[in-house]
Every structure is written in structure tokens, then in C-alpha cells.
Amino acid sequence: MTPSLDQRFADAMGAALGPDFPSDIGLAVSGGGDSMAMLTLAHNWTHRWGVRLWVVTVDHGLRPEAAAEAALVRDTCAELGWPHATLRWHWDGQGNLMDAARRGRLSLIGRWRGGLPAVLFAHTRDDVAETFLMRLARGSGVDGLSAMAPVREIRDVAPPAPLTEDECCGDRPPGIATEGFRVVRPCLDMGREELRHYLRVLKGRWVDDPSNEDPHYDRARVRKLLAELAPQGLGTETLAATAGRMSRAREALRARAVAAWHGCGREGVAGDLILERDAFAALEADTRMRLLAAALQYVSSAEYRPRAAQLEALLDRLDAGAGGTLHGAELRCDRAEIRIFREYAAVAGLRRAVTEGGLWDGRWRVSHPTPSGLEIRALGEDGWRQSAERRAGGPPHAVARALPAIWDGDRLVACDALGIGPGGTTRLCPGGIEGQSYPAFLLSH
Ligand SMILES: Nc1ncnc2c1ncn2[C@@H]1O[C@H](COP(=O)(O)OP(=O)(O)OP(=O)(O)O)[C@@H](O)[C@H]1O
Incomplete structure (x- = not known):
């Protein structure tokens, strides 16, 4: 028999946070079905563990209904007895809107969290399957097709700036942000429909965000496509399970790359990296790409990997004994070694x-x-x-x-x-x- 959602939630929390739960945990709740169900699950779970919840909603100011959705979360929290805050985000008009909203949300929550060590997000199996399909459309490989992790460490590169009165309305967790916090996703093995059913049974409330159906957005189109693909056997569970297998494959490839590094590289005295040319040239293609991509990110602190085509071109140059610059890093070859270090122009x-x-x-x-x-x-x-x-x-x-x-x-x-x-x-x-x-x-x- 499949365990109840409450039991699965408790198991996921135990796996993510270990045996000693923190006394206070944050919850990112939009007012949508997934996160309102997570709020209910977390509320029921706290009776067992005596954990205090701090709930936060971000109003992106993009839809007129957003304020009412935040109010729904606030009122539900008041009924359940948990503190709540609404954070306001303003788009600076840069980049892709959905991407900017996601980053802005995380950054605001990071600044709101005070001393909370973890904030829960209600990503579901459906989100995993949708992301998988979107990445497939971009031609992603093992890494891009891997399922999102149940726990992601967010590191502060600088002490988070305090929120202004205009940005935050409501309760703020006590304490001071230290090194960073964990994004925890306890609903990753739960289905969207399952969570809504749970809410319906408990007579819980939620709001359906109309942009989830708006064909202007990639994700909405992919949701629709998934519904069409399901009868062909390409359903959410199958795709999410494949994404899970991809994650395991990625872990194995990463471990292989680390073993290869010990055989061909060393760290320099000033945060630079040094590879033995012949030993590096003899490695298999995936390991070479992985070592190089991570090396460029390591020396340049870049958030994203360089593009595969750029890496391939750089590998060709390195094989020919030529250096180059990419992604804020510089590479120089001598007869025996390749040295990878921060590009001066990037920090001048x-x-x-x-x-x-x-x-x-x-x-x-x-x-x-x-x-x-x-x-x-x-x-x-x-x-x-x-x-x-x-x-x-x-x-x-x-x-x-x-x-x-x-x-x-x-x-x-x-x-x-x-x-x-x-x-x-x-x-x-x-x-x-x-x-x-x-x-x-x-x-x-
Ligand atoms: N405006 C928001 N305020 C607070 N948390 C949010 C907000 N938007 C998203 N989140 C958090 O990020 C998770 C994933 O976001 P996404 O937009 O993919 O949600 P979703 O699948 O529509 O979920 P939901 O039904 O809860 O809105 C949400 O479940 C929630 O925990």
C-alpha cells in the first residue's frame, strides 16, 4: 500500500534535514494548490516535531489578483497560528520575465529569512516532468535532464541586504543570516493532482494562477503537451522517473571526473588550477568537458556553465597547445601543463x-x-x-x-x-x- 501523503512528507523532511530538526523552518507559499497543500502537510507534521513555521508569499506585482492571493495565504496562516509575510518584487525589465521573477523571489526570501536554516518549496513530480521536457526541447544532456535535487544549498556571496518597509509587510523570522540556507523540496515525489485531492478532502483553499494556462509561457505550453503525451506512455511519472535516473547517472559521472582529476591535475597556490596536458588529453570526452567546465566556473565564480559548443572549441585549442579565454577565465599552455586562472580583464x-x-x-x-x-x-x-x-x-x-x-x-x-x-x-x-x-x-x- 502506498504510504499516506503525510507519511511521505515526514519521510522527505527526515531525509532532507536529518534527525535533528531546526526549531524554526520557512515555507514559500504562493497561494497555489501545491504550496497550500505543502502548508497543510507541514502544519500537520509540526504536531509531531514541535517545529515553528514561518510562511512567506512573494507578490511579483505582475497580476492584479496577486494581492488577493497573498491575502489568502496570510488569512490561512492566521487561522493556523503561523506568522506570515508578503514580500514585494519589482521587475527592472531585464532578461526573461519568468526567470527574473524566480531569481527575484529567491533573493527576496534569502533576505527575509533571518536566521532560518531552511525554507521549503512545493516543487512536485509534475514540475520535474515539465522541466525534463523543456530541457529535452533544448537538446540538454545528462546534467540538464537530471531531476532537481530535494535539497539545494544557497550560499550568500555577501551578507544579505535588509528588506525595506516597502519590500516586506508582515512577520520576519528572528536571527541573523549566516553563511546561507537550504532550499528544501519535500513534495518532489508527489503529484499535483494528488496534492489538490488532499486539499479538497481537508476542505483547504487555494487559487489557480491563470498564467499556468497562458500559452505565452513555455511552462504552460509544456503542461498542455504533457497531458497530450500521457496516453502515449509519456506521462508525468515516467518522465520524472527518467529524470531521477539521469540524476544518478550525473552523480556517477561527477565521481568519475573527480577520480580523473586526482590523476591529472593539482590546485595552484592562488586559486588557479593546473592540468598535465598529456594525462588530460587521454581522458574520455565527458570527463574532459566536465573537468574543464567546472574549472572555468571555479576560477571565475560564474553561476552557469559555459556553453557546450564553446567548451568543445576550447578543448580543440588546448589539444593543439593553444590557450584562450572563456567565461571569465584564461588558459595558458606550455609543453607539459595547462594553467587555468582568473582573466584579468574580468576583474580589472x-x-x-x-x-x-x-x-x-x-x-x-x-x-x-x-x-x-x-x-x-x-x-x-x-x-x-x-x-x-x-x-x-x-x-x-x-x-x-x-x-x-x-x-x-x-x-x-x-x-x-x-x-x-x-x-x-x-x-x-x-x-x-x-x-x-x-x-x-x-x-x-
Ligand atoms: N509568489 C510566490 N510566493 C512564495 N512562494 C512561491 C511563489 N511562487 C512560487 N513559489 C514557491 O516555489 C514553488 C514552485 O514554484 P512554481 O511557480 O513552479 O509553482 P507551482 O507549481 O505553480 O506551485 P504553486 O501551485 O504552489 O504555486 C511553489 O510551490 C512555492 O513553494
Whole structure:
């Protein structure tokens, strides 16, 4: 017999958060059927665990009904006895609207969360199947076709800016944001229809968002297509199960790439990476692509992978012994090795006031209290010249130029990698994670 939804929810929470539940958990609830069902499931589950829920709704200001939907969530929370906040998002008109709304939502929730370690989202099996079909249409491979993970770590690259009065109306969780938080998706193995049925039985309320049916949006068209494909055997469960198999294949390929890295690469002294050319050339195609894509993301802190066609062209150049630049990274070959490091042009204009704990270029954290009025920016040609007499080893010129240095106006004060200054002014935090090694990065990218 299939376990009840309540039991499946409890199991998913246990798998995501381990045996020690945090005392307070966030819930992203839009007012739609999936997240209203998640709210009810979470409410019933708290009786067992004594966890306090903090509910949040984002009003994207895109549809007139959105305010009423947020009010429905607020009123339901008031009945259930949970605090609730409505956050307001304003589109700056840049990029794809749906994409911008998703990112904006996550960023607002990240700023609202206070000290909450986890926020639940109600992505379902149907979302997994729809994403799978959309990626298939783009010609994605194993990685793109993989199901979304039940837990995703979100790292703060800078301390989150507090929400303004205009952005937040309602209750805010206590505590101070630390390193980041977890997006948890406890409904991934539940169907949309199943969740609505659960709500109907419990006489719960929800609102159907009309844009889910609006053919202007990719996702709405894919939903319709899925309904047409189901009778041919291409139903939600089948596609979601294949996406799950793809995730397992991706994990295996990542593990293989890490093993290959140990046989052909090493980390440089300044966040750069070095590959032995012959050993790298002998690897199989998927592993080479994976190592290279992750290496470019690792040195440039880029959120996304470079495109496959660009990577293939770069691999051809590397095989011919030529270097190049891609994705904010530079690659140089000598007879034996390929060195991958941050492209100077990408950071040349990056200047920040020095604040302890602040992140520069997404991967260097200022770790030394310094007098005020100093600036952190790339070493550049000027810093390389100024350090000529004082350099105590360190990486070559091409790598050093893009490293963080502390400046007092035009005077170079410190650059750790070159042994200039008091030492320990900046430490490497790839992807915002303290001490993350390249193999660890590779396993998650
Ligand atoms: N405006 C919003 N405010 C708060 N959370 C949201 C909002 N929109 C989406 N979410 C969260 O992200 C999840 C996935 O978003 P998506 O737009 O794919 O939802 P959906 O499948 O339409 O779900 P729902 O029926 O809950 O709206 C939602 O289930 C919810 O947890």
C-alpha cells in the first residue's frame, strides 16, 4: 500500500534535514494548490516535531489578483497560528520575465529569512516532468535532464541586504543570516493532482494562477503537451522517473571526473588550477568537458556553465597547445601543463571598500581587520610593478594580476599570494564556501 501523503512528507523532511530538526523552518507559499497543500502537510507534521513555521508569499506585482492571493495565504496562516509575510518584487525589465521573477523571489526570501536554516518549496513530480521536457526541447544532456535535487544549498556571496518597509509587510523570522540556507523540496515525489485531492478532502483553499494556462509561457505550453503525451506512455511519472535516473547517472559521472582529476591535475597556490596536458588529453570526452567546465566556473565564480559548443572549441585549442579565454577565465599552455586562472580583464574594474568578511570577485573573503579607507581591487600591472622588490615567490605574472590586493589610494598595502603586507588579509572561498577544494566543487557542478 502506498504510504499516506503525510507519511511521505515526514519521510522527505527526515531525509532532507536529518534527525535533528531546526526549531524554526520557512515555507514559500504562493497561494497555489501545491504550496497550500505543502502548508497543510507541514502544519500537520509540526504536531509531531514541535517545529515553528514561518510562511512567506512573494507578490511579483505582475497580476492584479496577486494581492488577493497573498491575502489568502496570510488569512490561512492566521487561522493556523503561523506568522506570515508578503514580500514585494519589482521587475527592472531585464532578461526573461519568468526567470527574473524566480531569481527575484529567491533573493527576496534569502533576505527575509533571518536566521532560518531552511525554507521549503512545493516543487512536485509534475514540475520535474515539465522541466525534463523543456530541457529535452533544448537538446540538454545528462546534467540538464537530471531531476532537481530535494535539497539545494544557497550560499550568500555577501551578507544579505535588509528588506525595506516597502519590500516586506508582515512577520520576519528572528536571527541573523549566516553563511546561507537550504532550499528544501519535500513534495518532489508527489503529484499535483494528488496534492489538490488532499486539499479538497481537508476542505483547504487555494487559487489557480491563470498564467499556468497562458500559452505565452513555455511552462504552460509544456503542461498542455504533457497531458497530450500521457496516453502515449509519456506521462508525468515516467518522465520524472527518467529524470531521477539521469540524476544518478550525473552523480556517477561527477565521481568519475573527480577520480580523473586526482590523476591529472593539482590546485595552484592562488586559486588557479593546473592540468598535465598529456594525462588530460587521454581522458574520455565527458570527463574532459566536465573537468574543464567546472574549472572555468571555479576560477571565475560564474553561476552557469559555459556553453557546450564553446567548451568543445576550447578543448580543440588546448589539444593543439593553444590557450584562450572563456567565461571569465584564461588558459595558458606550455609543453607539459595547462594553467587555468582568473582573466584579468574580468576583474580589472572591480573595486570595493575593504570590509571584514566581505567577498571580492565571489571567491576571496577579506579576513583581516584593516584600517578604514582602504580599497580591495586586482593587483594589476601597477601592483605587480610596486611589488617587484618585495615579492616573496607566488604565482606567475599572468595569474597574479587578477589576484585581490589591498590598496591605500595608489599605494599597494597587501597581496597575500605575493607575500606582501601582514599576511592573511584575504582567504580563498570558492563559490562563497570557506576552504572549498576544486574536487569538492566538481562534485556539485
Ligand atoms: N509568489 C510566490 N510566493 C512564495 N512562494 C512561491 C511563489 N511562487 C512560487 N513559489 C514557491 O516555489 C514553488 C514552485 O514554484 P512554481 O511557480 O513552479 O509553482 P507551482 O507549481 O505553480 O506551485 P504553486 O501551485 O504552489 O504555486 C511553489 O510551490 C512555492 O513553494
